[in-house]
Amino acid sequence: MAVTRERLTRALAPKVVAVIGDKQASGYNWLRSMKDFDGPVYSVQVDENEIPGIEELGIPNYKSLTDIPDQVDFAVCAVPRQVAPFIVQGCVEANVGGVTLFTSGFAETGEEIGVELQDKIYEIAAPSGLALIGPNCMGLHVPGLGVRFNRDQPAGVQGNVGFVSQSGTHGMNFSLTGAAHGLYCSTLVSFGNGIILEAADYLEYLADDPQTEVIGMYIEGARDGQRLFRTLREVAAKKPVIIWKGGQTEGGGRAIRSHTASLASDQAIWEAMIRQVGAVAVHNLDEMIDVVKATLLTKRTQGNRLGLIAMTGGQSVVLTDAFEKAGWKVPTLSDESYAQLAEFFNIIGGSYRNPLDAAGTIGQDPKHLDTIFDILNTDENIDAVGMELSATFMARRWQDKPEEFDRLIGSLKKFMAESDKPFLAALHPSHVEEAALTARQRLQEEGIATFPSFERAANALRKASTLAAV
Amino acid sequence: MAADVIAAARSEQRTLLSEVEAKALLASAGVSVTETRLARSIDEAAAHAAELGYPVALKVVSDKITHKTDVGGVELGVADEESLRAACERIHERVIAAVPDAQAQGVSVQPMAEQGVEVILGITQDQQFGPVLMFGLGGVFVEVLKDVAFRIVPLEPRDASEMVREIQGFPILEGVRGQPAANLEAIESMLLQLSEFAEAHPEIAELDLNPVFARPDGAIAVDARILLTSDS
Numbered sequence: 054m055a056v057t058r059e060r061l062t063r064a065l066a067p068k069v070v071a072v073i074g075d076k077q078a079s080g081y082n083w084l085r086s087m088k089d090f091d092g093p094v095y096s097v098q099v100d101e102n103e104i105p106g107i108e109e110l111g112i113p114n115y116k117s118l119t120d121i122p123d124q125v126d127f128a129v130c131a132v133p134r135q136v137a138p139f140i141v142q143g144c145v146e147a148n149v150g151g152v153t154l155f156t157s158g159f160a161e162t163g164e165e166i167g168v169e170l171q172d173k174i175y176e177i178a179a180p181s182g183l184a185l186i187g188p189n190c191m192g193l194h195v196p197g198l199g200v201r202f203n204r205d206q207p208a209g210v211q212g213n214v215g216f217v218s219q220s221g222t223h224g225m226n227f228s229l230t231g232a233a234h235g236l237y238c239s240t241l242v243s244f245g246n247g248i249i250l251e252a253a254d255y256l257e258y259l260a261d262d263p264q265t266e267v268i269g270m271y272i273e274g275a276r277d278g279q280r281l282f283r284t285l286r287e288v289a290a291k292k293p294v295i296i297w298k299g300g301q302t303e304g305g306g307r308a309i310r311s312h313t314a315s316l317a318s319d320q321a322i323w324e325a326m327i328r329q330v331g332a333v334a335v336h337n338l339d340e341m342i343d344v345v346k347a348t349l350l351t352k353r354t355q356g357n358r359l360g361l362i363a364m365t366g367g368q369s370v371v372l373t374d375a376f377e378k379a380g381w382k383v384p385t386l387s388d389e390s391y392a393q394l395a396e397f398f399n400i401i402g403g404s405y406r407n408p409l410d411a412a413g414t415i416g417q418d419p420k421h422l423d424t425i426f427d428i429l430n431t432d433e434n435i436d437a438v439g440m441e442l443s444a445t446f447m448a449r450r451w452q453d454k455p456e457e458f459d460r461l462i463g464s465l466k467k468f469m470a471e472s473d474k475p476f477l478a479a480l481h482p483s484h485v486e487e488a489a490l491t492a493r494q495r496l497q498e499e500g501i502a503t504f505p506s507f508e509r510a511a512n513a514l515r516k517a518s519t520l521a522a523v
Numbered sequence: 524m525a526a527d528v529i530a531a532a533r534s535e536q537r538t539l540l541s542e543v544e545a546k547a548l549l550a551s552a553g554v555s556v557t558e559t560r561l562a563r564s565i566d567e568a569a570a571h572a573a574e575l576g577y578p579v580a581l582k583v584v585s586d587k588i589t590h591k592t593d594v595g596g597v598e599l600g601v602a603d604e605e606s607l608r609a610a611c612e613r614i615h616e617r618v619i620a621a622v623p624d625a626q627a628q629g630v631s632v633q634p635m636a637e638q639g640v641e642v643i644l645g646i647t648q649d650q651q652f653g654p655v656l657m658f659g660l661g662g663v664f665v666e667v668l669k670d671v672a673f674r675i676v677p678l679e680p681r682d683a684s685e686m687v688r689e690i691q692g693f694p695i696l697e698g699v700r701g702q703p704a705a706n707l708e709a710i711e712s713m714l715l716q717l718s719e720f721a722e723a724h725p726e727i728a729e730l731d732l733n734p735v736f737a738r739p740d741g742a743i744a745v746d747a748r749i750l751l752t753s754d755s
Contacts (some may be wrong), residue, residue, distance in 0.1 A: 282652055311750065321671075
């Protein structure tokens with residue numbers, strides 16, 4: 054029996070949660086991670102030595118799932134592998150919506166006992182319609198409901214990034230590092246061995262989830278590649294999908310006699326598949342965060358011509374290099390723009406060719422930045438605007454004179470509100486990292502797409518602009 | 524027709540189809556290939572050539588031989604019957620020398636196709652995604668530069684259009700240095716035919732059409748290699 058959408062929704066957006074088999078030895082990680090859950094949390098533990106510690110946390114403990122006086126929607130199970138089939142049986146009997154099996158030691162070990170236990174779990178869960186997540190996974194994180202598997206994950210904040218991960222670590226890292234970049238998950242699922250529900254099931258859920266605006270995925274391989282391909286083709290037409298493919302699988306011992314077969318490496322096929330469905334490929338966590346950020350915070354453009362604002366001549370040069378290497382053009386501005394810029398631009402130690410080397414001009418009168426933005430907004434040679442925010446020169450000054458930073462933020466937001474052209478900023482790490490961090494956090498809170506290098510900014514905007522869904 | 528060719532290979536426990544079989548299979552699916560006939564004797568080769576029209580290409584047919592050029596099994600641009608008889612003798616001598624147990628069934632005879640930009644189209648089976656299509660420039664481009672594009676089957680028309688334009692060498696297809704542009708629609712429709720062909724024949728493990736001549740007036744496969752899956 055297939056898992057129904059209603060059952061899956063109960064599991065992924067639960068009203069009642071149970072944690073099965075949490076222990077002192079793990080610091081009651083699972084129970085503590087649920088402390089901000091927006092609803093009742095129950096514990097199931099039969100070990101008399103563990104129960105007092107659980108009750109000290111203020112969480113009611115029961116010896117069996119069926120004893121819980123509530124209908125459990127989502128259960129976390131962290132029991133030894135031999136016990137796992139019995140717990141899954143209990144979930145079926147108690148009509149639990151879904152269960153995540155943190156327990157590992159199954160088919161991924163290659164051991165006979167692991168494979169047997171996994172098969173047993175499958176045989177119990179499959180006919181019942183139970184939404185089984187895993188095994189060998191971290192499970193579910195829904196910050197809006199306070200569902201967490203790690204205590205550093207955010208709770209009480211409604212995110213808009215759906216994330217599907219075959220790996221617990223990469224899912225967790227996205228939720229933690231992403232949050233530090235101001236990116237919060239709507240729903241994150243780490244699905245491990247995925248014996249009942251696999252990536253395609255979660256993608257379909259996220260495609261229909263109104264909270265999810267963009268979908269990220271970390272994947273190493275697909276059991277049913279055709280289903281994943283067809284699902285992605287549908288999902289990526291609705292919402293932007295960003296895919297990080299980890300690992301290279303072996304071609305196997307097949308007889309290769311053709312050019313086609315010898316060139317069809319795992320990486321080549323995955324990259325082609327990702328392009329074909331209208332998703333975009335990324336290759337590490339940083340790039341995932343950058344492209345999700347650009348997708349959420351910048352407008353889309355069909356064009357590839359960038360207007361750039363730098364703070365020094367040297368940065369003008371490397372800013373241009375970074376964007377052109379990523380496939381952008383940095384053209385000359387229109388004659389009309391030059392005529393307008395000539396009226397006020399300080400060309401002593403500055404230049405207004407493109408990039409505009411503008412620190413002196415803006416320093417003279419901050420209103421000039423608004424004028425520059427107006428000119429770039431109307432210039433027909435320009436499709437998008439990028440700006441260097443120099444922590445090296447400015448972070449201390451922003452610290453000393455916060456009103457100047459407020460003014461800068463105001464100018465950026467005014468341009469973003471008035472123009473259809475995407476805007477992004479680069480703020481490199483600097484020698485005054487504490488002040489730069491404050492500035493970075495503020496930019497993030499204001500919803501300004503800020504990247505830690507020109508290269509990352511250029512790449513993120515490029516990749517975001519190739520997505521099928523906008 | 525298609526079933527006959529595959530059944531014949533299966534009954535002989537062969538996985539590699541001959542060029543003649545492969546082209547017959549492709550032609551039955553509507554894919555443009557040069558008409559290619561099997562000749563078991565020199566007289567038969569001469570008769571085929573007379574019907575197909577000179578000049579012709581001759582290639583050894585043996586399921587022991589995958590790369591026919593490497594063993595001297597190919598003669599191109601054979602102009603008349605006298606040259607054809609001599610060419611058949613040369614192929615025989617060279618192949619016997621290179622592969623003593625070749626057990627050649629004969630030679631294939633096909634008219635020399637009008638040249639175009641050499642491209643390669645292929646099918647392979649991916650463990651995860653099933654049949655996959657490849658497109659690239661043929662000859663040295665595929666051998667050395669590996670300048671190719673892949674798509675998962677089934678292809679939509681947009682996929683065919685995009686994969687043709689995705690390769691680095693795409694400007695060559697548009698015509699460089701006075702060379703005429705290749706007919707891109709013809710390449711794209713051949714890709715879409717192969718996508719359907721791959722869906723219809725899951726028993727095809729690997730296929731290379733190399734080269735296909737991409738010309739202003741169309742595209743035609745002048746060599747074809749098909750390998751069946753080992754399980755029937």
